[in-house]
Amino acid sequence: MSTNPRKIRVPAQEDLANLPPNQSFQHMTGLIRKHPHNPILWHNRAYVVLQMGYPDQAISDAKHACDLIKSGQPQVVSALTSYLSCNLEKNIRENIEFEHAERKFACEALYTYARALIVSRFQGDDLKIALISLKDAMSRLPHDADFQIKAKRLEEQGKKEYHNFLEYLKSNKDHIALRAIKRPGMRDGRYPWDTMDARGRTARTKEGLRELDKEYNEVLDKLGASKVEARFAICYRITGGPNNVQETTGFTADDLQVGMYAKRPIRNGESVLCERAIANVNLRLNNDVRCEHCNVVCDHLVRRHECPRCQIIYCSTRCRKEADATYHKVLCKRHHQFEWFFEQARKARTTPVTFPLQVVKLFAMSLQTSTPLLELPGITHLRPWSPARDGVSYLIASTVTYYYPRILEAFEIGPEQWLDYDYWIYETLCRMIMGNSFRIQAREDGKTSGLKIFEATSWFNHSCDPNCQVSGVDQVEAIRPISSGEELTITYCESDIPRADRQDKLELSFGFECTCSRCEAEDVVTVTLGSMMI
Numbered sequence: 001m002s003t004n005p006r007k008i009r010v011p012a013q014e015d016l017a018n019l020p021p022n023q024s025f026q027h028m029t030g031l032i033r034k035h036p037h038n039p040i041l042w043h044n045r046a047y048v049v050l051q052m053g054y055p056d057q058a059i060s061d062a063k064h065a066c067d068l069i070k071s072g073q074p075q076v077v078s079a080l081t082s083y084l085s086c087n088l089e090k091n092i093r094e095n096i097e098f099e100h101a102e103r104k105f106a107c108e109a110l111y112t113y114a115r116a117l118i119v120s121r122f123q124g125d126d127l128k129i130a131l132i133s134l135k136d137a138m139s140r141l142p143h144d145a146d147f148q149i150k151a152k153r154l155e156e157q158g159k160k161e162y163h164n165f166l167e168y169l170k171s172n173k174d175h176i177a178l179r180a181i182k183r184p185g186m187r188d189g190r191y192p193w194d195t196m197d198a199r200g201r202t203a204r205t206k207e208g209l210r211e212l213d214k215e216y217n218e219v220l221d222k223l224g225a226s227k228v229e230a231r232f233a234i235c236y237r238i239t240g241g242p243n244n245v246q247e248t249t250g251f252t253a254d255d256l257q258v259g260m261y262a263k264r265p266i267r268n269g270e271s272v273l274c275e276r277a278i279a280n281v282n283l284r285l286n287n288d289v290r291c292e293h294c295n296v297v298c299d300h301l302v303r304r305h306e307c308p309r310c311q312i313i314y315c316s317t318r319c320r321k322e323a324d325a326t327y328h329k330v331l332c333k334r335h336h337q338f339e340w341f342f343e344q345a346r347k348a349r350t351t352p353v354t355f356p357l358q359v360v361k362l363f364a365m366s367l368q369t370s371t372p373l374l375e376l377p378g379i380t381h382l383r384p385w386s387p388a389r390d391g392v393s394y395l396i397a398s399t400v401t402y403y404y405p406r407i408l409e410a411f412e413i414g415p416e417q418w419l420d421y422d423y424w425i426y427e428t429l430c431r432m433i434m435g436n437s438f439r440i441q442a443r444e445d446g447k448t449s450g451l452k453i454f455e456a457t458s459w460f461n462h463s464c465d466p467n468c469q470v471s472g473v474d475q476v477e478a479i480r481p482i483s484s485g486e487e488l489t490i491t492y493c494e495s496d497i498p499r500a501d502r503q504d505k506l507e508l509s510f511g512f513e514c515t516c517s518r519c520e521a522e523d524v525v526t527v528t529l530g531s532m533m534i
């Protein structure tokens with residue numbers, strides 16, 4: 001489709017300022033729903049969300065506009081610039097240590113951003129940022145020859161642009177106003193135009209909470225989990241201990257939390273909950289053969305159930321049928337398109353690089369069953385993760401942003417469906433996966449071999465001194481006697497590492513400061529020892 005670039009109209013800032021942001025957003029979205037092939041509408045919405053401080057959504061909308069125009073008009077990609085100037089420099093200087101594959105993604109993301117700036121001929125500081133980020137990316141991947149070649153080529157182009165810009169400045173002595181917007185920290189998977197909290201609810205009252213309790217406990221009833229109950233609280237902080245959940249009325253949206261409690265005394269070793277996962281991802285390692293649907297180890301099985309077309313393996317007919325009925329048909333005919341995702345994850349064998357595969361599976365479920373992504377069974381009951389530190393937020397944001405167009409492309413999702421798989425929906429789903437995934441360890445080396453995501457099993461809070469654990473057979477079991485009414489907790493990180501390392505991991509991966517009884521006790525020991533040494 002070709003469009004006359006002169007017709008592209010960037011809405012005046014004053015126009016937008018007169019409308020509440022959610023109204024502008026809704027207005028634009030309504031128009032896009034009617035005319036999904038119109039690049040101007042996508043660009044205008046990019047502009048709106050950028051003003052609202054959501055550059056990731058803006059970059060996605062701007063990219064849709066570019067794709068529809070094909071010629072990459074500077075006006076259309078203008079939304080990208082603001083994205084790029086948001087604190088990028090600061091973040092890349094923060095010398096974050098990445099695992100190799102994660103580093104590769106971050107570098108690829110930096111390259112993409114730099115490219116967008118250079119190719120769309122932005123000037124001044126924006127070009128400088130592009131060159132700095134490119135240099136940074138190159139220094140982080142010194143042995144990747146392909147990357148070095150393409151980055152060098154882009155760098156030359158960027159330097160030429162910068163030189164032209166300086167020449168232009170000399171001759172015109174124009175004052176160039178430099179824009180910079182601050183990149184917002186990642187929020188709770190909800191955007192400001194949503195009046196809902198992180199869980200997508202508006203419950204603010206005691207009655208609202210009890211309704212949520214009822215809804216969640218109905219899920220437990222269906223699972224036959226009669227020993228536990230789910231209880232919501234509005235709290236400043238969940239500390240993982242039974243009496244530490246503080247209910248308060250002065251709360252913010254992300255403080256609506258669910259926890260699991262014992263309905264009666266539970267013996268050591270007793271099972272408290274057993275459920276099938278919402279979705280599994282299996283990295284298909286040669287020496288760790290697992291069922292594609294339930295992740296059970298399969299290499300000892302005499303009879304395996306293979307898909308005749310793509311040769312993936314199931315442990316039973318039940319698993320094969322369930323997969324066929326919910327997502328496999330969509331994935332099977334495109335299995336070549338997803339090989340690249342598997343390769344990336346297999347190279348790194350860490351959670352952040354494996355979660356896109358989980359996203360892929362949920363996209364397939366949504367497409368095959370015609371169910372909106374956030375309404376897939378079990379998904380509505382998951383709380384989106386939000387990061388605590390800017391550096392991590394930047395890294396994760398890059399990974400999330402990096403994969404989005406690739407997933408759309410692999411599933412051949414076109415303009416008519418872009419809104420159904422809108423960036424913010426995808427991002428919310430990514431956060432749900434990141435905050436609630438259970439890592440599967442390969443028997444051989446203990447590294448990631450897959451991920452599982454559960455509904456009710458995700459409602460257990462963390463404690464460094466837990467009273468339950470998740471076993472390999474998709475069940476939660478008590479690891480010591482538990483009294484009636486006690487909160488049931490599991491651990492989200494290794495328990496045998498020092499307090500500082502646990503605190504670090506939990507803060508980085510889950511965005512909370514752990515103040516469980518063990519952490520508090522060990523803190524006292526450290527403080528006491530510290531003062532004794534002085």
Ligand SMILES: C[S@@+](CC[C@H](N)C(=O)[O-])C[C@H]1O[C@@H](n2cnc3c(N)ncnc32)[C@H](O)[C@@H]1O
Nearest residue numbers: 238239240257258383458459460461462510512
């Ligand atoms: C897997 S979910 C657990 C259920 C969660 N409370 C909910 O409402 O869905 C993990 C999230 O719960 C919260 N959480 C779990 N354990 C916590 C703890 N010990 N201290 C503070 N927050 C905790 C954090 O927000 C974390 O990202």
